[in-house]
Amino acid sequence: MAESSPYLNVIAGAYDALADLYADFVRGSLDRLPLDRSVVGAFADLVRAGGVRRVVEAGCGPGYMTAHLRDLGLDPFGVDLSPALIEIARADYPDLRFEVGSMGAIDVADGELGGLLSWYSMIHIPPPELPPYFAEFRRVLAPGGHLLVGFFESEGDPVVEFDHRVTPAYRWPIDELAGLAREEGFVEVARMLREPLEDERFRRGHLLMRRDPAA
Incomplete structure (x- = not known):
């Protein structure tokens, strides 16, 4: 996939412009999210059990989740479009x-x-x-390797565009997103939906999947 796609340049530029504010906003955010931490913990348990602890956080931003994966016993690295966020993470x-x-x-x-x-x-x-991204995720994962996706759920509606604070984003029906992953060679392991906290706008979705060894 070409890294110079116009929408990728827009995303990178938007996060570069707000990198310091965004990093300050997300630091420590996991501390008040026990359900989210539990899903990430289950992901880490499954990866460790599979024997290949090398993992990537794809779209790592300022790196706090990459560091959390390290604390869970994995060997992580992070990739992000935004040079400014990567500088903060480093x-x-x-x-x-x-x-x-x-x-x-x-x-x-x-x-x-x-x-x-x-x-x-x-x-x-x-x-x-979106489908080519799942294909790339399948490519880099070992057979049986695990994928965890966190996203904003559309709460019964079709895919919905919304005014994310950095740059426009999309809310997905969890069944539709799971279907896309399945078409690209993933088997669903578990899913978790949680309702928004008082200061959150949307339901949060989490899909835990593994690469089908036959795909």
């Missing part, structure tokens, strides 16, 4: 590897990773462009 977590790049073209060999985390990073991808 400053905050100098012991971890962070690279500027597209999660649609991850610089690893086929089947190299035991897991991939996409934590609210696919939300800005235009819906017609």
Whole structure:
């Protein structure tokens, strides 16, 4: 997938412009999200059990989730479109590897990773462009490797565009997103929906999947 696609440039530019504000906003956000932490913890348990602890956070932003994966016993690195966010991630977590790049073209060999985390990073991808990202995720994962996707759920509506604070984004029906992943060679393991907190606008969706060894 070409990293110079116009929508990728728009996303990178928007996050570059607000990098410091965004990083300050998300720091420590997991502390008040026990359900979200439980899903990420289950993902980490499954990856460790699979024996390949090397994982990528695709769309890592300022790196706080990549660091959380390290704390859960994995060997993570992060990739993000925004050079400004990668600079913050490297400053905050100098012991971890962070690279500027597209999660649609991850610089690893086929089947190299035991897991991939996409934590609210696919939300800005235009819906017609999304299937190739799942294909790339399948490519980099070892057979049986696990994928965890966090996203905003559409609460019964079709795919809905909304005014994300950084740049326009999309809310997905969980069944539709799971169907896209299935078409690209993933088997659903579990799903979790939670209602928004008082200061959140939308329901949160989480899909835990594994790469079908036959795909």
